[in-house]
Structures are given as C-alpha cells and as structure tokens.
Amino acid sequence: MIQNSPRTFVLAPEILLRMGEAHLLLGSTGSAADAFRTARELKPDYWPAYTRWIDALLKSNQKAEAKALAAEGLRYSPQAPELVARFRKLGGDPSTIVPILAAAAASAPSTDASPAPAAAAPVASAASQ
Numbered sequence: 001m002i003q004n005s006p007r008t009f010v011l012a013p014e015i016l017l018r019m020g021e022a023h024l025l026l027g028s029t030g031s032a033a034d035a036f037r038t039a040r041e042l043k044p045d046y047w048p049a050y051t052r053w054i055d056a057l058l059k060s061n062q063k064a065e066a067k068a069l070a071a072e073g074l075r076y077s078p079q080a081p082e083l084v085a086r087f088r089k090l091g092g093d094p095s096t097i098v099p100i101l102a103a104a105a106a107s108a109p110s111t112d113a114s115p116a117p118a119a120a121a122p123v124a125s126a127a128s129q
Contacts, residue, residue: 036049
C-alpha cells in the first residue's frame with residue numbers, strides 16, 4: 001500500500017510508524033530506521049515518528065543521536081510533551097530550540113500568494129518492505 005500511495009496519503013506516516021515498530025520487534029533496526037525516517041520526511045511535525053526512534057536509540061546507548069533527533073523534532077513540534085520530556089531527559093533545554101515555522105516566518109517576505117500543492121508522487125523508500 002505504501003508503494004502505491006501518493007506522498008500526500010494522510011495515513012502514510014502512521015502506517016510507516018507501525019511498520020517501524022514491527023521492524024523493531026523483529027530486530028530489523030535498519031528497516032525500522034528507514035520507516036521512521038520516511039514517516040518524518042512525509043510529515044515532519046508527526047512527533048511519534050521521532051519518539052519511537054529516540055527510544056530505540058536510547059536502548060542502544062546512542063544518546064547523542066537521540067538528543068539530536070529530539071531537537072530536530074522539537075523544531076517541528078515544539079509543544080509535543082513526549083519530545084519535550086525526552087529532550088529534557090537527555091540534558092537539553094527545550095527553550096533553546098527555534099521552531100521551524102517561527103524561523104521561516106521571520107525570514108520569509110510577506111506575500112498573499114499561497115504555495116503550490118506538492119505533486120502526488122508515490123512514496124518510495126526502503127520502508128515499503
């Protein structure tokens with residue numbers, strides 16, 4: 001289904017999240033990483049795709065990578081309590097994170113034109129297994 005769905009398919013991030021969780025249960029961390037990464041690429045503010053992989057990174061004692069991923073997630077979802085908690089647990093200060101939307105709004109010129117919709121291309125990634 002993921003291979004044949006357009007990139008705009010609203011449930012794709014959730015399906016990829018569940019695929020990642022299944023891959024983790026099977027011990028396929030590479031496939032899990034791909035699934036979570038693709039979910040984040042499709043919907044950068046979908047915080048569960050960050051937290052599930054952060055937890056996997058912590059289990060494998062990759063704290064620096066987990067903290068960096070938490071910071072990235074907070075840039076897109078600064079109010080997500082799960083991300084805030086993980087970032088704090090890793091020694092980060094959520095108030096130091098500049099949200100993507102705030103940074104983009106501050107640097108973008110003011111226009112009334114809305115952006116063109118993204119093309120509906122199939123979702124292609126290693127997570128389509």
